[in-house]
Amino acid sequence: MPDLAPPDLASLRTEIDRIDDALHDLLMRRADLVAHMAASRVKQGGPTFRPGREAVILRRLLERNRGALARPAVVRFWREIIASSLAQQGGFSVATQGEAGVESPLARLARAHFGLLTPLRLHPTPTRVLASLASGEAAVAVLPAPQEGERPEAAWWTQMESPRLHIVAALPFLAPLEAARDGGREKAPPQAFAISPLAPDATGRDRSLLRFEPLPEHSRARILSLLNTAGLAPRWLLRRESPTPMALAEIEGFLAEGDPRLGALPFPRLQILGAYAEPEPEE
Numbered sequence: 001m002p003d004l005a006p007p008d009l010a011s012l013r014t015e016i017d018r019i020d021d022a023l024h025d026l027l028m029r030r031a032d033l034v035a036h037m038a039a040s041r042v043k044q045g046g047p048t049f050r051p052g053r054e055a056v057i058l059r060r061l062l063e064r065n066r067g068a069l070a071r072p073a074v075v076r077f078w079r080e081i082i083a084s085s086l087a088q089q090g091g092f093s094v095a096t097q098g099e100a101g102v103e104s105p106l107a108r109l110a111r112a113h114f115g116l117l118t119p120l121r122l123h124p125t126p127t128r129v130l131a132s133l134a135s136g137e138a139a140v141a142v143l144p145a146p147q148e149g150e151r152p153e154a155a156w157w158t159q160m161e162s163p164r165l166h167i168v169a170a171l172p173f174l175a176p177l178e179a180a181r182d183g184g185r186e187k188a189p190p191q192a193f194a195i196s197p198l199a200p201d202a203t204g205r206d207r208s209l210l211r212f213e214p215l216p217e218h219s220r221a222r223i224l225s226l227l228n229t230a231g232l233a234p235r236w237l238l239r240r241e242s243p244t245p246m247a248l249a250e251i252e253g254f255l256a257e258g259d260p261r262l263g264a265l266p267f268p269r270l271q272i273l274g275a276y277a278e279p280e281p282e283e
Ligand SMILES: C=C(O[C@@H]1C=C(C(=O)O)C=C[C@H]1O)C(=O)O
Pocket: 034, 037, 048, 049, 050, 051, 053, 054, 057, 081, 082, 083, 085, 086
């Protein structure tokens, strides 16, 4: 069979130019729709930033992705598209912890999620980051996921004002498949969380965070057993002992105030800190 002549470089490039025009036309149409949304009060003054909706969009696209386009590329493109529509809707900026001029892994994660053009303000401590949300200087904060044995100043989740602030997203959205720890019983927290004054929306596949102050008789094993009995088996559980004992548990699903399972728990100062879309696997 004779070889088919390969299309020449010039005609392939012409085809790429045609595709770029079509993509650009669609992006302009998308931006016009967002402008219409912002101008016509379709959102009825509601918050412009809807992390649940963003997660649903990304999941749908990852689900239909085929061929040579890599999953991280799909997420990269759409995170920038979504960031550009947040910028269009006005005054969207992000705060995170870090030193000016140092591109830390946390700042990189925040930029990757919220887009390279979104203003990112760095503050030296988690307290200052949360304060910038309270003052309205930033629309969303990105802070490192809590870790066992972290310094008290780093444990921002213990001082986060709930229900005025909510954890609304886990970063990164596209994550390597989790390696199970502790013989497969407990999973690791994500790398970082996004916190904002708006309440999270359920996406169909979510995880929630519960914070409470365990009593002296509440050993780690006892807490796990009480959560399991209530039907709230945690994916992971963190404890901090001083100055006040506090615990944080990640629960499968979208927990809402008034969930009857919460009523069965004997922990003082029990609060839902937020909920977020379950991350999608990289491959
Ligand atoms: C456009 C909206 O606002 C924001 C931008 C989105 C987008 O560009 O698709 C999605 C969710 C919101 O964070 C919306 O709420 O639909």
